[in-house]
Amino acid sequence: MSTHVVIGRGGTATATALSLVEAGDRVRMVSRSGLGPTHPGVELIALDALDTAALTEIATGASTVFNLAMPAYHTWPETVPPLFGSILSAAETAGADLVMLGNLYGYGSVDGVVSERTPLAATGSKGVVRARMWADALAAHEAGRLRVAEVRAGQFLGAGAVSVFSLFVQSAVLANTPVKVPQELDLTHSYTAIGDAAAALVAVARDDRSWGRAWHAPVITATVREIANRLAELADVAIPELAVLTDAEITEFAQQDPFWNELFETKHMSHREFVVDDSAMRTTFGTTASKLDEVLAEVVAADVAARLSVPDAG
Template structure:
């Protein structure tokens, strides 16, 4: 029976574990809390994944190590290098393939469609960190120590998703209230369904063609207003009322939570057109974005 290790217990990690278990594979799901996925083939393990020695032991015999781990948003530059370094080292020592869940931050501001062939030119701390984590993994792949690939997802939607949209817009629209968001409302950007990201991770892990390069998860390019409008329609909620927070608003909110200050670095992904091209994964593997109506409906049903 194939065996895999998933590090992380967020929505995409849980969806990935479920997909693997449903096809009969055994999964070890590693997180600080030891969160489970509700399937007999998924074994939850409580572990601090920065403990490279202990993690390497848990990964012995695994075909794939999936890195779906995440740290608090404002701590990425400090927290991700030791965390991702330990996961990469565990994959190397176990002989498993290494599949990373990434995002689009590493590209920085882009003119024109965002493709996997673009250089990683981010200048902000979170984008620089994500770019470096991929470069470190790719160097290990090039040196022959491990086979590596990365799925780069857009802004998450769907059951369990946490993103700017699901944090600042979705609950307010569902409640029929004014939604205040740091995002611009009428510029297009890429959205990825949790289930689509999980499907991409599982598909790439099982195909020789995937390794040694990154892939964009299936995306739907839309504006925040368009997504909010579809959300209201499928929820039978009032038409959405949306406003973009001013810089002063965000500065004041940052006094209560460091999360708000972090949105400034990625403003180029909402205040300017940031259209993501995911045609490569569709052409090579037949993976397409789930329609927005279906994604948002599933997110509502999941609570």
């Protein structure tokens, strides 16, 4: 039985922790809140991962540290470097392997299909910092200080996912209300189900071939409209009324919430086709993407369960 440390408490962190314990391992799940799944194999620990000494103590004896931490979106340039540096240092000192959950921002604007060989050429602040954090981890690996790998996921789908689709489209479809989306509706985009991201993270951690490089998580390639319409069909609601937010509308929203202004950096991903090659993950580890209907059926089931759990006001 191996012990692992999962840092973060989002949907993918939870799915990763449960996947590990269901395979017979034990997990120490670290977040500032100390929240997470209730399972005898998961020890929930309230800790700010910036506390390197305390995190090192928690990581001591662990086989793998999974970095799934995610600071507030608009703060990445300031908050990611010290947080990721602390996690890297703790894993190294504890003698654990490090698997990072990454995204596709580091590539910047790309013509054609994106593979792991595509240069990390982002110019936006969030993409630059994510690319730099991978470069720092890879340098530590190449110096022999520890073993590292990164799994880069697309926009998340699924029950518990937090993404543009889940926050805007999914919630509106299930509520049967019109919605404006900060993304083109009919351009193909590569999405990753949170369960598939977790499966990829675990597969990478368990295979000696994985270290010293990045891997693309399995992807479902579709348009916003295709996914929204299929979700509506599975939920037995009307086909959604969708429209695209204008730049002027986003700018107006940004006056109240800094999140909105951050969307301009990734406009090359939301307003152009952005398609990812996940063949290395499939051929090396046999880890493939779930069927879209399976992922959306879980979303519908979770929505029904949430509605049933709300007490009747009457």
